[in-house]
Amino acid sequence: MSLSAQYLWLIPALPLLAATIAALAPRSARSLAAGAAILALATSFFISCAALSTALANPATHLTHNFVWFELGNDTVPLGWLLDPLTAFMCTMVTFVGTLIFIFSLGYMHEDANFKQFFCFLSLFAAAMLGLLVANSLLLLFICWELVGLASYLLIGFWFHKPSAAAAAKKAFITTRIGDLGFLLGLLWLYDSAGSLLLYDNGHGVLEATALGALGSAATLCGLTVASAIGLLLFCGAVGKSGQFPLHVWLPDAMEGPTPVSALIHAATMVAAGVFLMARVYPLLTPDALRVIAFIGAITALLGAVIAVAQYDLKRILAFSTVSQLGYMMLAIGVGAPNAAIFHLLTHAFFKALLFLGAGSVIHAAHHEQDIRQLGGLSAKMKLTFATFAIGTMALVGVPLFFSGFWSKEAILHAAHTTTGSHLPFYAALIGVVLTAFYNTRLIAETFFGHGRSHAAEHAHENSAVMTTPLVILAFFAIALGFLGTPAYPWLQARLSGETAVHGHSLLDGVGLMVLSIVLVAVGIGAGFALYGRKLRAKATSPDPLATAAPGLHAFLGARLKFDELYAATFGVLNSFTATAADWFDRYVWGGIVHFLALLGEFSGTVNREADEQGLNGGFDATSEKIRGTGQAYSRVQTGDAHGYLRWIAVSFVVLALVAIFGGVV
Amino acid sequence: MSPLHLCLLFSSALFCIGLVGALARSNTILVLLGVELMLNAANLNFIAFWRYGPTPSPATGVMFVIFSIAVAAAEAAVGLALIIAVYRHQKSIRLQEANRLKG
Numbered sequence: 001m002s003l004s005a006q007y008l009w010l011i012p013a014l015p016l017l018a019a020t021i022a023a024l025a026p027r028s029a030r031s032l033a034a035g036a037a038i039l040a041l042a043t044s045f046f047i048s049c050a051a052l053s054t055a056l057a058n059p060a061t062h063l064t065h066n067f068v069w070f071e072l073g074n075d076t077v078p079l080g081w082l083l084d085p086l087t088a089f090m091c092t093m094v095t096f097v098g099t100l101i102f103i104f105s106l107g108y109m110h111e112d113a114n115f116k117q118f119f120c121f122l123s124l125f126a127a128a129m130l131g132l133l134v135a136n137s138l139l140l141l142f143i144c145w146e147l148v149g150l151a152s153y154l155l156i157g158f159w160f161h162k163p164s165a166a167a168a169a170k171k172a173f174i175t176t177r178i179g180d181l182g183f184l185l186g187l188l189w190l191y192d193s194a195g196s197l198l199l200y201d202n203g204h205g206v207l208e209a210t211a212l213g214a215l216g217s218a219a220t221l222c223g224l225t226v227a228s229a230i231g232l233l234l235f236c237g238a239v240g241k242s243g244q245f246p247l248h249v250w251l252p253d254a255m256e257g258p259t260p261v262s263a264l265i266h267a268a269t270m271v272a273a274g275v276f277l278m279a280r281v282y283p284l285l286t287p288d289a290l291r292v293i294a295f296i297g298a299i300t301a302l303l304g305a306v307i308a309v310a311q312y313d314l315k316r317i318l319a320f321s322t323v324s325q326l327g328y329m330m331l332a333i334g335v336g337a338p339n340a341a342i343f344h345l346l347t348h349a350f351f352k353a354l355l356f357l358g359a360g361s362v363i364h365a366a367h368h369e370q371d372i373r374q375l376g377g378l379s380a381k382m383k384l385t386f387a388t389f390a391i392g393t394m395a396l397v398g399v400p401l402f403f404s405g406f407w408s409k410e411a412i413l414h415a416a417h418t419t420t421g422s423h424l425p426f427y428a429a430l431i432g433v434v435l436t437a438f439y440n441t442r443l444i445a446e447t448f449f450g451h452g453r454s455h456a457a458e459h460a461h462e463n464s465a466v467m468t469t470p471l472v473i474l475a476f477f478a479i480a481l482g483f484l485g486t487p488a489y490p491w492l493q494a495r496l497s498g499e500t501a502v503h504g505h506s507l508l509d510g511v512g513l514m515v516l517s518i519v520l521v522a523v524g525i526g527a528g529f530a531l532y533g534r535k536l537r538a539k540a541t542s543p544d545p546l547a548t549a550a551p552g553l554h555a556f557l558g559a560r561l562k563f564d565e566l567y568a569a570t571f572g573v574l575n576s577f578t579a580t581a582a583d584w585f586d587r588y589v590w591g592g593i594v595h596f597l598a599l600l601g602e603f604s605g606t607v608n609r610e611a612d613e614q615g616l617n618g619g620f621d622a623t624s625e626k627i628r629g630t631g632q633a634y635s636r637v638q639t640g641d642a643h644g645y646l647r648w649i650a651v652s653f654v655v656l657a658l659v660a661i662f663g664g665v666v
Numbered sequence: 667m668s669p670l671h672l673c674l675l676f677s678s679a680l681f682c683i684g685l686v687g688a689l690a691r692s693n694t695i696l697v698l699l700g701v702e703l704m705l706n707a708a709n710l711n712f713i714a715f716w717r718y719g720p721t722p723s724p725a726t727g728v729m730f731v732i733f734s735i736a737v738a739a740a741e742a743a744v745g746l747a748l749i750i751a752v753y754r755h756q757k758s759i760r761l762q763e764a765n766r767l768k769g
């Protein structure tokens with residue numbers, strides 16, 4: 001089975017078609033909308049598989065299909081599709097995980113009145129994400145990028161009747177927009193310096209040697225090359241989209257959306273877009289840019305893990321773990337291992353989708369209770385959910401050897417360790433590993449062990465097969481996917497870097513690092529068990545052990561390091577100050593000028609009117625009066641008496657005849 | 667008396683009858699009849715001068731008359747239509763009463 005790059009557009013087009021059908025269908029056409037969405041994405045999955053087999057047959061070539069979108073004077077604006085292993089792997093993952101999430105949504109959203117719109121938005125989201133993946137033009141990528149932003153706004157704010165959801169949707173949209181501004185500037189600058197936005201175009205694309213050489217040599221201010229500056233601007237977009245520090249604040253709030261949306265945003269689509277973008281434009285990134293990316297990634301990885309320790313909301317903990325894992329991916333890009341980043345992105349997509357859907361299953365069963373203090377004791381009541389959730393957690397933590405997260409995280413740690421640059425990010429990543437193990441142990445212990453601490457948790461029961469089957473499938477891949485990229489046989493990494501042969505190392509090669517990370521994971525799990533596992537929480541209101549030990553720190557972490565407050569106190573205040581100043585300026589300076597001009601106009605209008613009324617009108621009135629008087633005088637002749645007229649005619653005729661006869665005319 | 671004189675005398679008589687009718691009658695239709703009579707007196711003159719004139723050309727007089735009759739017919743149609751309209755407004759066709767258009 002092979003697929004020409006020419007037909008790559010089918011992959012995003014099918015979900016888009018499904019979204020259109022769902023948008024046009026009447027509100028009651030629930031099964032039509034859902035059926036169209038699932039069928040379209042599943043078909044896209046099969047096309048993606050064909051694309052994957054094509055790409056794997058020739059991993060080193062970038063199959064492209066470019067076409068002219070429109071012409072502008074002498075310039076043409078080309079767009080195109082690109083098929084290489086990166087695109088193919090990503091498409092396959094997005095369509096596969098997406099399909100499972102869609103199916104899960106059938107059960108989760110079953111009682112929702114806006115079921116049809118939900119599937120419409122989901123399809124739009126998937127279409128935008130797939131369009132972003134197959135784009136061979138940064139312009140097309142940017143268009144789809146913004147569509148992803150729009151769809152995420154619609155989905156996060158899906159329950160817009162909740163003020164918190166509406167606020168979260170706005171926050172996500174605006175925060176990512178800040179990053180997108182940098183992205184757009186980067187695009188414009190890139191177009192200005194390289195003359196094209198096509199990625200690969202027979203030697204003329206921006207990722208090909210000619211353009212890269214030209215960009216690298218051109219120096220700009222502050223000693224940065226143009227390429228570094230452009231790379232950092234593009235990274236701004238990725239920072240916004242992938243929830244990197246300092247624009248990570250929207251991601252945890254995005255939990256206000258329905259849980260399948262969280263799974264889709266956090267696993268397969270939106271946040272993956274930023275990492276994908278960086279992997280895609282990786283040839284463009286200079287060492288200067290990479291250093292910044294590595295540090296931002298490491299900070300994010302640590303930050304997310306630290307904050308997750310003190311959260312109580314089930315989904316919020318998972319959200320911060322996503323922030324943290326995305327930090328790892330960015331770190332991998334920054335230390336020059338984009339393949340490790342994509343490997344982690346793929347494994348993370350599966351186990352994080354599993355975790356979110358598992359959380360969704362818990363929340364659905366516990367009647368929308370998502371505070372872990374209120375849950376508890378679910379392991380016995382929801383065996384399948386618990387088992388799959390535990391697998392997802394172990395993959396996330398990086399429990400050795402059997403779980404995918406271990407291998408992908410190991411690849412990142414290895415890259416960070418062997419990098420020639422600073423090792424600070426590596427140490428941050430190691431601390432992150434401990435914390436990840438710690439907060440996940442806490443999450444499992446609080447949610448599933450002990451006894452139910454609320455009415456909802458006590459009466460929870462396992463969900464229907466439509467919700468648990470996707471969990472089982474995802475759990476299988478959360479384990480199996482790791483074996484695609486073990487150091488012994490790094491098949492995935494080899495294909496991504498365009499090699500057909502796989503050069504494996506001995507497992508003992510990096511065994512020191514592996515042992516270290518196993519020890520760190522064990523420490524994290526041990527600490528978590530010691531604090532939360534040995535003595536389980538008795539009541540929903542009993543205090544957190546960490547909060548008793550260090551109340552100030554715990555509260556500070558619980559408030560998410562007060563980032564929101566910080567932004568409110570700095571950017572928010574600055575913004576409102578600027579707005580007030582602009583308002584004042586508008587009202588009194590510009591408004592004053594406008595008022596003055598208006599008064600001037602009014603004055604000259606008054607003068608004109610007086611001149612008109614007194615001067616001009618007087619003359620006209622007098623003339624008109626005279627004409628009227630004359631008319632009245634003459635109108636007396638017209639008596640309305642037809643006989644009178646006739647008589648006058650006859651008399652006049654006789655007079656004329658007499659004059660003619662006797663006057664000698666005839 | 668030449669035939670021309672006879673004709674002219676006859677047409678003068680006809681014209682006078684028409685004039686008197688138009689001036690003396692108060693029924694608008696009869697006034698219109700008077701006007702038609704005067705018009706026909708003029709037509710008779712056309713024929714007479716053509717037939718007994720010094721240079722009889724083939725059909726000049728007859729042509730004039732035919733035109734004149736056509737115009738008279740059109741005028742009569744308009745006149746009658748006016749009368750009907752006036753009647754609808756004031757339920758009377760007395761000419762003295764149709765004086766709304768006075769100045």
